Amino acid sequence: DTGVSQNPRHKITKRGQNVTFRCDPISEHNRLYWYRQTLGQGPEFLTYFQNEAQLEKSRLLSDRFSAERPKGSFSTLEIQRTEQGDSAMYLCASPPKSGELFFGEGSRLTVL
């Protein structure tokens, strides 16, 4: 248990629907990351927060994706008008000041 929790763990949705994932990081860690991982690939960076500020967004994050971290604690990742290509594992990670990322268990999205 890394102390980073994500929910839901699994989400199956129809194309065109909106989905939201939540991440609760380790409380004393200021930075929070979202990654996406598809089968047979390593995790790909999506975005990261320093406290409540979203400091960087990957070009993978299209206009249909939005991430928030309203009080510098938990974070949400919303995908609007889902497409089949959005099917992936969405990973949240929380690092200490320096060093490795501690990943949550991930939220697996399947878009039918």
Next chain:
Amino acid sequence: GQNIDQPTEMTATEGAIVQINCTYQTSGFNGLFWYQQHAGEAPTFLSYNVLDGLEEKGRFSSFLSRSKGYSYLLLKELQMKDSASYLCAVFPGDYKLSFGAGTTVTVRA
């Protein structure tokens, strides 16, 4: 951009040794990580190298050569539970890790 290469698959016998190589070309370098990932689960941290040389941690060791842009993860006394994907990741220093595609290791009895 970041370029991180590692073999796609490796197979070894229980009790044997396997070496997973990783080469990288990145815009900066502030450390290299190895993660283990079992199917359907999130990656878990194995090792971290920032200086050249070998870091040993039980059955697992990781080596780094910064001048060659090269690392390897050595798994000794393989056990069936070591069957997993092993991810090489580089920290270029811009606050995010860049990952390779992973090496799937299958341990056979």
